[in-house]
Amino acid sequence: MKQHMHHSRRHFLAQLAATAGLGAGGTLSAFERAMAATSPREDDRILVVFELSGGNDGLNTVVPYTNEHYYRQRPNLGIRPKEVLKLDDTWGLNPGLVGFNRLWDQGQLAIVHGCGYERPSFSHFTSMAYWHTAAPNSGSEHGWIGRLADAMAPEPEPGFIVNVDVVQSLAVKSRLHTPVVFDEPAGFQRKGYFETRELLDAVGTEAGSNETLAFLNSVAQGARSSSAQVRAAWSAYKSPVDYGLVPLQLPKIAACIEAGLPARLYYAAFRNNAFDTHVQQRDLHQRLLTYAADALHGFLRDLERIGAADRVTVLVFSEFGRRVPENANLGSDHGTANVMFLAGSGVKGGHYGEPPALDKLNADDNLEFTTDFRRVYASVIDSWLKPGVAAQVLGGEFPTLPLIA
Numbered sequence: 001m002k003q004h005m006h007h008s009r010r011h012f013l014a015q016l017a018a019t020a021g022l023g024a025g026g027t028l029s030a031f032e033r034a035m036a037a038t039s040p041r042e043d044d045r046i047l048v049v050f051e052l053s054g055g056n057d058g059l060n061t062v063v064p065y066t067n068e069h070y071y072r073q074r075p076n077l078g079i080r081p082k083e084v085l086k087l088d089d090t091w092g093l094n095p096g097l098v099g100f101n102r103l104w105d106q107g108q109l110a111i112v113h114g115c116g117y118e119r120p121s122f123s124h125f126t127s128m129a130y131w132h133t134a135a136p137n138s139g140s141e142h143g144w145i146g147r148l149a150d151a152m153a154p155e156p157e158p159g160f161i162v163n164v165d166v167v168q169s170l171a172v173k174s175r176l177h178t179p180v181v182f183d184e185p186a187g188f189q190r191k192g193y194f195e196t197r198e199l200l201d202a203v204g205t206e207a208g209s210n211e212t213l214a215f216l217n218s219v220a221q222g223a224r225s226s227s228a229q230v231r232a233a234w235s236a237y238k239s240p241v242d243y244g245l246v247p248l249q250l251p252k253i254a255a256c257i258e259a260g261l262p263a264r265l266y267y268a269a270f271r272n273n274a275f276d277t278h279v280q281q282r283d284l285h286q287r288l289l290t291y292a293a294d295a296l297h298g299f300l301r302d303l304e305r306i307g308a309a310d311r312v313t314v315l316v317f318s319e320f321g322r323r324v325p326e327n328a329n330l331g332s333d334h335g336t337a338n339v340m341f342l343a344g345s346g347v348k349g350g351h352y353g354e355p356p357a358l359d360k361l362n363a364d365d366n367l368e369f370t371t372d373f374r375r376v377y378a379s380v381i382d383s384w385l386k387p388g389v390a391a392q393v394l395g396g397e398f399p400t401l402p403l404i405a
Contacts, residue, residue, distance in 0.1 A: 012079050032126060033049065044347075045384055046312045047170070048253060048266040048299075054275035056318035058338040060109055060285060064115065065092045069358035073365075077267045077282060077326035091351065096290035099244070099297030100341070107349040108300065110342040110403045112376050114356045116369030120320060122274060122334040128319040132171035134374050134394050143264050144377060146174030151389040152264065153177070158227055161258060162263040164249040164272070172267050180263070185234030185252055188227045233259035241302040244294025254299060258306040264385070274320060281331040291317075300344060309345045313384050313404075317373070318342040323397065324358065325365050336362075337369040346384065348405040374398045 028274025064314040066089065067242040091111075095099050103109040119138035121127040128137040136143035142150075149161050149180060152169045154176070161179040173180040181187040217364050237255035248267040270292055277285050296314060303309040320340030337356045353371035362368055375398045378390035383404040390395050 002277065017094065031180070044264060044311065046257065046264055046266065047385060048268070048307075048312060048314045048381060050292075050296065050314060050316045051128075051169075051171075051267075051269035052275050052318040053124075053128070053269050053271060054273035054277070054318070055127075055320045055322060055334055056275040056338065057277060057281065057285060057322040057332050057335075058318075059324065059331075061094050061097070061289060061323065062087075062113070062339050063092045063094065064203075064355070064358065066090055067358055070329060071203045073325045075356070076330055079334065088240065092185075093383075094286055094289050096286035097249070097293045098290070099293035099295075100343075101342055103300065104349060108343055108345055108347055109349050110347050111351050112340040112342070112371060112401065112403075113351065113353040113377065114367070114370030115340045115353065115373045116337040116367075117321070117372060117374075118369075120129070120321065120336045120369070122365075124276070124319060124334075128379045129170060131317060131319050132169060134377055140173055140395075141173070143169065143171035143173045143265055145171045146177065146179070148381060148385070148389075149174050149177045149265055152386050157262060159229065159262045161265045162261070162266070162278045163250050163251070164266070164268040169267055170270070171370070179267075180230065182227070182230055182252075185255065188230045215329040229259070229261055230256065233261060239302050239305065241298050241305060242294075243298035244291060245297065245342065246291035248291070248295045250295050250299040251302070254302045254306070255305065256360055257308050257312065259276050277322070278331040278333060280325065281326075294386070296343060304345075313342060313344040313346055314343055315345065315376070315380055317376075321367065324361055324367060335366050337367040337371075340373065342376070342403050346405055348403060352401045352403065358398075371400060374402070375401060379403045 019300045059070065060077065060079055062078050063084045065079070065084045065086070071078045079094060081092070083095050085095060085097060086092040087104055098111055115129065119137050121130065132143045133140035145161065153160055159180050160177050161172050163169055163179045163181045164183065165181065166183045168179060168181045211322040234252065234257045236259060237251070239251065239254065243251055252267050254266060270288070276290055277320060296316070300309065300314070303312050315351065317340045318338055321335040322332035328335050356367035356370050360368065374394050378394055378398040379400040380403070381390040382388065382400055383395055
């Protein structure tokens with residue numbers, strides 16, 4: 001592993017120098033040398049957060065296949081016992097979750113039941129904001145990943161957070177750190193007309209005459225250097241691992257990790273409210289889960305290939321679950337409590353949290369949450385990344401779960 005990491009980092013820096021072309025004679029700029037110096041140590045742990053946008057139906061993801069109330073509420077939508085991928089005598093996975101089933105068999109998948117928060121919102125935008133900021137029914141200017149970065153690295157470190165998306169998520173907004181945000185690695189560079197290229201390349205190189213200008217120059221330098229890093233990492237990345245039909249953004253993250261980027265926190269999503277399955281849910285939902293599970297399983301196997309599996313844990317969540325009864329369109333409407341997943345070789349696989357009672361629904365036919373989702377955040381923060389800072393990051397004490405092996 002050490003030989004591989006050394007080779008990857010050396011190859012990456014060579015690629016970076018060739019790609020950036022900022023210094024005379026092919027040398028790295030001072031800023032890039034600083035970036036290279038912050039390359040992670042081999043024992044540095046990484047968290048990858050993966051969002052299932054749209055409100056994933058937790059009941060048809062982890063199926064209580066022996067519960068009569070489940071089938072009474074979902075006579076058409078319910079997944080039959082002979083179809084589920086059985087985990088034990090009570091629970092089974094949606095048949096599309098073959099990748100997750102393999103992780104479960106290897107002890108690398110933790111399922112946390114009943115995750116939610118008090119006075120839940122049924123708005124995608126509002127509820128996602130609560131999960132992004134870890135501040136339900138209130139608000140925060142910064143995301144929980146951003147605050148976590150500030151606690152882990154009180155001095156700004158270029159490239160500490162990477163967000164693979166077309167726009168920056170609120171979850172990664174930080175007071176101290178500027179996240180690296182990109183969608184297509186090969187095209188990750190400042191946009192502009194050819195005639196303005198020389199001017200755009202000069203942005204951030206002038207001396208800062210005051211604190212504000214110095215900050216803006218630093219951000220511009222970081223953006224330019226980060227784009228060169230990401231393009232070099234993607235150019236060097238070649239993997240034989242099968243990520244399934246829809247790899248999502250996970251190979252891009254694997255490329256950054258293999259190249260030795262200094263990022264400790266990665267954020268990506270299954271986009272476009274894909275899991276908002278109000279109509280004819282059954283086949284669509286299974287297909288979406290197949291894409292997600294195959295991609296995540298492939299990602300973890302790819303980490304094994306590059307010798308980074310023991311450094312990375314993946315957290316999977318959605319902004320809310322679905323209502324228990326099926327609707328008239330053979331779909332499910334916005335609900336409350338849901339399942340969360342933690343995956344990786346450092347995870348202690350199994351069931352966690354108390355499953356909500358299907359025979360004790362609230363007035364809106366929704367599940368009563370049993371596990372504050374911030375308990376999962378706190379468990380990952382204190383047990384995986386930086387012990388003792390969860391309360392600071394989350395704005396309160398939340399009992400942890402033994403999710404990490």
